[in-house]
Amino acid sequence: MNMHRPGYDKTSKGVRLGKAPLPEDVERLLSQAEERIGDVPALLALAEMTARTTPDPGEGETARLWEILASLASVDVAAARVFEPHLDAGAILKQAGQEALFDGTWGVFAAEGPGHVLEARDAGQSTPAGSGVTLSGSKPWCSLAGYLDHAIVTAQTQSGSRQAFAVDLRSPGVKVEEPLWISHGLREIPSGTVHFADVPAVPVGEPGWYFDRPGFAWGGIGVAACWLGGAVGLVRTFKDALARREPDQIALSGLGEADRLLASGFELLRSAGARIDGGTLGDREDSNGAWAHALRIRGNVAEIVERIQDTVGENLGPAPLARDERHAKRVSDLRLYVRQHHGQRDDAQLGSLVLKGASTW
Incomplete structure (x- = not known):
């Protein structure tokens, strides 16, 4: 196996959207977050410190930001749920030209x-x-x-x-x-x-600015990066379980499907990050187009995550849900978090935008 593929690295706790390894400071952050699982004040303090050096979306390293969020979620979904809104708030204030307000949590x-x-x-x-x-x-x-x-x-x-x-x-x-x-x-x-x-x-910002700005769509994709990172954590548990036994064809099929789904999710995020940084996904005059693309990504990632949850659950059975606290927590956290996606209602919103011309076909 080529261990330089995006998303895979035996020596890392993180998730990579490109071929470059995660920087040492990100690896250190993941270890620190793992030590603080369940300790919200400690995680918030870590988020406050991390925000000083974390890239904001649209400034050339959007994919790196999403790597950090996905990596945190792969370690602990709730930790990513602590970090994501804090980092998003900082980005919003910067987009409004009011970054001086960004102090505290x-x-x-x-x-x-x-x-x-x-x-x-x-x-x-x-x-x-x-x-x-x-x-x-x-x-x-x-x-x-x-x-x-x-x-x-x-x-x-x-x-x-x-x-x-x-x-x-x-x-x-x-x-x-x-x-x-x-x-x-x-x-x-x-x-x-x-x-x-x-x-x-x-x-x-002015009235209406919060929802009309391109960053609204960018932040929505950042949440999807957290969902996908949580799914990475599930698949790693699945893979580790198969490495300890002789897997049958059904188990191998499940692992192969999960890998294929994750790879497609990584590509969605990587492509969107490149478009944002290149100025082709976020024109202020085309906020509908940016949000339509965010809805596509969120909907596809939600389906990926839900399918992976089912595949991993079917193959691992009840034992890890009953006896592995870390796995059971990840399953419960992720099932609730991904419900921020509204399923058919979000697709209906996308459909209305397509009728207004926000299609890609």
Whole structure:
């Protein structure tokens, strides 16, 4: 076997999208993340330190960024779930020309939900912590809100548009609800509702900018890189199990299929990263085209991950789910994480963009 193929390296914990080996600092990061599995404050501190040197998407090393995210997920899916929004927040602020705000630990809260409305209001005067804007209302699915210093939050403006704002989660008007979390997946990443009462906020970009910017699509692909990295971890467990016994044709077929699926996922990410850095996937005037491509990648990667989950589960049987804590955690974490993909609803959104001209055929 050619051990210089993308994605494969016996001596590495990481995932490679190209032929170049992962730098020593990334290998060191993976070892440090592995030592901190389950320790959210320690992982956040590591993410804060790592963000100083991690490349941002669209600046020439997008694939390297996704390698880091996929590699973290291959070690521990929840660790990648800690890192990804923090790194995304830094990229968003940089894209808005507001990177000076990026200090401490960050999240990105853009989910919507029935019964939850967050409104941005003109406070009438600027405050030391904001720009004359306050947020009031509630926001669902705010992962790690009780651990974070800051967040980029989307809210409805008085004109009816949606806009992103930077907020200090330590402000007196912020109340983090203790979420009901019965899932075994991502247990250390609670995602509950946060209530805001006249919380000072700093606008990040103009109204509508957050969703129209090319970086919105780039960030969506970064999440898919995490999903694919989690699947790499499952396949490595599968491969190690087969190396300890004489595999039959069914097991070898399963391993071959998993390898083929991972290779196609690596190629999707590698190609998208090259297009982003080359300026052909992210023209501000064609945000629909960028998001359509992100939906294609996310949908294909989600299918790859779900098929690998089934293949590995069928071949390994119940024993590792019952007796291997690391494997059982990875399975549960990944099943929940990949549900950020909305299946047919995301395909319907892609279909509407295709009708508007965002097709590749």
